[in-house]
Amino acid sequence: MTEVLYRADSYLRETTARIVSAEAAGIVLDRTNFYARAGGQPGDTGTLRWAGGEVPILEAVKGEGEAILHRTPEGAALPPPGTEATLVLEWERRHRHMRMHSAMHLLCSLIPGAGVTGGQVGADKSxxxxxxxxxxxxxxxxxxxxxxxxxDHPISDTWISEAELDANPGLVRTLSVQPPRGSGQIRLVRIGPEEAPVDLQPCGGTHVKTTREIGRVEVTKMENKGRQNRRISIALVEG
Known part of the structure; x- marks a missing residue:
């Protein structure tokens, strides 16, 4: 099992960890600040450093059970198990994913009642x-x-039981992907105050702390992808 640190602090840019295993499929550590690809959000990239070496992390992905694999270039020198190492995020890319993901939740709030049939978070467009x-x-x-x-709405998270989610099925907006089950607990991301949220839905991704941190957003394209399937693309407007 890999302890996931980004759930408690999505702003943690680097952390120390111990190598559990290092193979061609990827490196497993006892804990990580890297988000593993899931739910339409790409896995994080960055660098793993240890005494005497370092290796680029091409992407973090889910491994067996609760492990997270940190994929490395083919043929790269890998640290032996037990090594203490430092994981450093490619922060600008991660932060753009956080801003985009939060903006997508805002977009959901503006189209109430419509199920989400698919989605993709990107650093440049989503x-x-x-x-x-x-x-x-x-x-x-x-x-x-x-x-x-x-x-400048606050963005926070809370946890409910699977039974509570079953009693409130309207919290789930996604039709193609259901919240992961098995642990007994479901993470909800809330935008706005608890008594009157702008948006509240299950999500395992990373987000910014307030909506103002997202920055200016533009709806760049709207496409028909079926009789009742509408694709809405957004981008961050810098400067």
Missing amino acids: RLDFDLAEPPTKESLTEALNALVAA
């Missing part, structure tokens, strides 16, 4: 697919998104 006959216009969505960003 998308959500909705089971929706007629979406709002690009201009109106862009304006509404940036109003929510400017409102």
Whole structure:
């Protein structure tokens, strides 16, 4: 099992860890600040350093059981098990994923009642697919998104039991991907105050602390991907 540190602190840029195993498929450590690819969010990249060496981490992915694999270039020199090492995130990329993922939750809040049929978080652009006959216009969505960003809503998480989720099935917006089960607990990401959230839904991804940190967002494209499948793409506007 790999202890996942990003759930408690998604801003942890580096951490020390001990090598559990190091093979061609990837390196497993006893703990990590790297997000493993899941739910449409890419796995983190960065660098693993130890006394006498370092290796690039091409992506973190899920391994067997609760292990996280840190993939390395083919033929790279790997540290032996038991080695103490330091994991350093490629922070700018991770932070863009955090901003994008939070913006996607805001987009969900602006299209209530429509199931999400797919999605992909990206550093440069992201998308959500909705089971929706007629979406709002690009201009109106862009304006509404940036109003929510400017409102500086807090973003936090909480945990509920699987039984509580079963009693509130409307919390799940995604039709293609269901929250992971088995541990008995489901993580919810909340945007806004507890008594009147802007958005509240199960999510295992990484997020920023407030909507203002997202920065300006633009709806860049809207596409028909089926009779009632509408793809909405967004991008961060820098500068």
